[in-house]
Amino acid sequence: MLARNETFLPGAQAFEATGLTLDYRTSKGTLRAVENVSFSCAEGERLVLLGRSGCGKSSILKAVAGFLPVAGGEILVKGRRIDGAGPDRIVVFQEFDQLLPWKTVRENVAFPLRVAGRIGKAEARERAAEALRKVGLERAIDAYPHTLSGGMKQRAAIARALVTGADVLLMDEPFAALDALTRRRLQEDLLRLAENERFTLLFVTHSIEEAILIGTRLHLLSAHPGRTIATFDTAEFDLSNAGNARFDGVVKEVNQLLFAETNDEDADHV
Ligand SMILES: Nc1ncnc2c1ncn2[C@@H]1O[C@H](COP(=O)(O)OP(=O)(O)OP(=O)(O)O)[C@@H](O)[C@H]1O
Ligand SMILES: [Mg+2]
Structure with a gap:
């Protein structure tokens, strides 16, 4: 491995977004994908973006990776405004x-x-x-x-x-296409690796359970265009207590928040 551990400072800011707004130019004009979203993640923490299909999760991840320019707000990595992709960040996608x-x-x-x-x-x-x-x-x-x-x-x-x-791993639904058992094994291994290798993680999913399990912090986004609905501290949850009453309580709360702001027609995408 390269010298990740030498620069690891628990508690220091790994990355943050302030007032992040993301647009795409389309043939019909400008499409706003994400509006005024702010989050921060300390080194060694695991921030999860959760929201239904089309809410802008991948767009945020691409922006933090430096692949997508910001239309408003800013993204800082280790306190510096990013200018494109960099060796401090690396992406793992869903596709096989x-x-x-x-x-x-x-x-x-x-x-x-x-x-x-x-x-x-x-x-x-x-x-x-x-x-x-x-x-x-x-x-x-x-x-x-x-x-x-x-x-x-x-x-x-x-x-x-x-x-x-790389200090920051950016993962866009890396386990979404796997069967339940394989997915669980990979979640387990990812948590172990995050602990041992001390990387900071930005993880995107639309599985509520996976979000709570993987994340130390959960950032919940509204339907398109993505805005912040709520954040949750989920550091206490791991595979040993997944499914207990407290865990289920958070699942329920997240579910309610997501569906409360949903127009019913495609609510089943979450
Ligand atoms: N290259 C693009 N050009 C135009 N619009 C885009 C582009 N990529 C994404 N969008 C639009 O931006 C919005 C957010 O898309 P994004 O892929 O970030 O959502 P997502 O939350 O990752 O969805 P999913 O859970 O389905 O992966 C959507 O309305 C989508 O149609
Ligand atoms: Mg996506």
Whole structure:
């Protein structure tokens, strides 16, 4: 791994958005995706954006990644206003085809290190192997992506993110297309990795349970255009107490808030 831990300062601000407004230009004019959303996340914390389909979760994640310019407000990473993408942030997407099909799993994971050009081939291969061990993929190290299950592909994508040493991992519904059991295993592993590797996480989901489980803080967004409805402190919840009465109480409260502001026609997207 690169030297993530040396710069880790628990309690210091990892990233924050103030009055974030995001627009898309379309053939019909300007489409406002997100309006006046503010949040902050300290180092080592896990901020989850939750809201129904189309509320702007992915747009916010892309803006924090630096792929989408802001129309209003600002995004700071470690106190500095971002100007495009940077090596301090790395994205893991939902899609299973994030890996280059002509490269082995190890080569895929080593690839960002080679592109960055900072280390030699042998060291990149060794770091890739280490990251793959951390996500439990050592046995598939020489496999090609098309031979992997969806869960294994997501593990490889997480290893590729880890190996860069980026301080902030940005994950856009990385487990949404997995079966329930695989999803639970990956959630468990992600929480363990976040603890051991000390990264800060911005995680997007439309699963209420997953949001409460993964996040230390939950930011609830309204339907399109996304505005803040509420925030919840969910640091007390993990796999050991998922489903207990307090957990279920938060699930219920979030549900009520989401549906209270919903026009009924597509409420089932949440
Ligand atoms: N490239 C684009 N051009 C124009 N409009 C876009 C573009 N990407 C997203 N939008 C619009 O912006 C709004 C927010 O989209 P976004 O993908 O951020 O939502 P989301 O919360 O991630 O939804 P989902 O849960 O379905 O992934 C939607 O109305 C969407 O149609
Ligand atoms: Mg999305």
